[in-house]
Amino acid sequence: MGGGTGLLTNPTRQLQANHTSQHPMKLRGFGLCLVGALMAGWLSGGVEPYQRCICIPPELGPNDSLPGLYPEEAIATQSDGLSPSPQFVSFQEGIRPSSAAHVPELATYLDQVQIGEPIWYRHLAVYPLFLERGVHLEGRWLTLDEAMRRGVLVVTEKDGGSVPVVWVENRSRDEYVFIMRGEILSGGKQTRTVRQDVILAPGQRVELDVFCVERGRWHGEEKFKPSYQMAPLAVKKRIAQGEGQQSIWESVRGLAGALQAATPSEDLAKALDAPHVRQDLDKVRKEIVPRIPARTMGFLFLQGRRPVGADMFGDAQIARELFPKLLDAYAVDCILLHKDIPGAERAGADREAIEFFKRIVRAGSQRARTPGSGAGIRTDALGLVGGGVSFGGTLVHYGVYVRHEPIVPLPGPKPMEGFRE
Secondary structure (H helix, E strand, O other): OOOOOEOOOOOOHHHHHHHHHHOHHHHHHHHHHHHHHHHHHHHOOOOOOOOEEEEOOEOOOOOOOOOOOOHHHHEOOOOOOOOOOOEOEEEEOOOEOOOOOOOHHHHHHHOOEEEEOOEEEOOEEEEEEEEOOOOOOOOEEEEHHHHHHOOOEEEEEEEEEEOOEEEEEEOOOOEEEEEOOOEEEEEOOOOEEEOOOEEEOOOOEEEEEEEEOEOOOOOOOOEEEEEEEEOOHHHHHHHHOOOOHHHHHHHHHHHHHHOOOOOOOOEHHHHHOOHHHHHHHHHHHHHHHHHOOOOOOEEEEEEOOEEEEEEEEOOHHHHHHHHHHHHHHHHHHHOHHHOOOOOOOOOOHHHHHHHHHHHHHHHOOEEEOOOEOOEEEEEEEOOEEEEEEEEOOEEEEEEEEEOOOOOOOOOOOOOOOOOOO
16 A cells, blocks of 8 residues: 555545635645644643544546645534534545446445544444545435334335235335335334335335344234344345345344343344343443544444444435444444453554455445335445445445355254245
C-alpha cells in the first residue's frame, strides 16, 4: 500500500473545488488560523481532539491534484444531539481499487467511502463509514420494526401457514418500508428470519421469503409482531451463502447451546432475549452505540484484526435505527461466543480494515432477485458473500460477510411434522 503523504480532505468535494479555486490564499490563511485555534483549544481542554478518518483516494491522473481543505466543511456538526461528530482528518493510505465490477449505484457509493476511527469494545472493532458527497434516497422511509410498531406493516402467515413464506403488506400511503436480511419476526406459528433485503412501496403486498428459527413450534396466531432482534452473524452468513433450512436449524441450535440459552421450542428470539444474554449485549450497546458519530452511513466490523463483515446504508437515519440490533448480531459471534479470548491486539487493525474495504470493492456485484420494489444486489467472490437492495438508482443497503465453510449438522431430534423447507 501507499502512504506517507499527509492529506486533509473535505467531506464535500464539489464545495471544496468551487471555493478553493476562487479564493485559495484566503482559505489557506483561514484554514491555518482555524487549525491553530482548534489545537490551542484542544491543548487547553476546551475542544475535542480530531477523530482520524482513513481516506482511500481514487487513482489520480497525471494532471490531477490532491484536494485541499475547505475549513467550514472540514469539521462535522452535531446533527442529532445523541452522538459525537467526527473531525475529518484524513491521510492517503494507497490507491482505491476500481469499482467497475459493481452495479452502478453500489459503485457510486463505494467510490466515496471514508473509514472513520474505530470504536473498540474488547476484541470487537466497529469502523464507522462516511460518504464524501453523500447520496439522496428519495421518499420517506420506515424500518421493519417501526413500521410494524405503528401498524403500517402487517405480516401474516400465508394460507394458514407455510414455513418458507409469509405475507407482508405496507399499508402506508406515502412511506416506503425497508426489510433487512436477518431481521427476526416473532409470533405466527413459529418465529422466522428474513432471507433477503426487501423494499415495499406504499400499498404494496408481497410474499416474503423466510427461514424458520423456532424448530419446535407450529401453532399460534396468524399475525407476527416485531421482535427488535436480528439473527446473529453465524445465521446470516448461512442465509447469504444459500444454505437450506436444515443448516439454519442446526446453526440456531448450536448458538443457543453455546450461549446456554436453549429453549424447548429452539426459539432463536427467546435465546437472544435470555436475561444473561441480554445483559451482555446491553453492555456492548452501552459502550459502542453512543460513540457512533453523526452522519455515519455504514460500518466495518473486525474481531481483533480479523475482518468479519460490513454493512452500508443509503440513509443515515436508517443506519442509526438499525445499528443497535445489527451490533447485537456481530457481538454474539465476536464477543459472547469468545469470552475467554484475551484483549485484542489492536496494532495493525487499521491496515486490515483498509484491506478489507479494498477487497469489497474488488469483489464486484451483480443483479439479484428480490420481491417488492427494489433492485436486488448479490456478491459472491474473493471469499466474500452477501448482497443488498437499491431503489431509484440509489443504494439502500449492502451487507457483505467473510465466507465460512458449511457447518456439519449436529445430531438432534427430527423436525416436527408439517415442517418443510
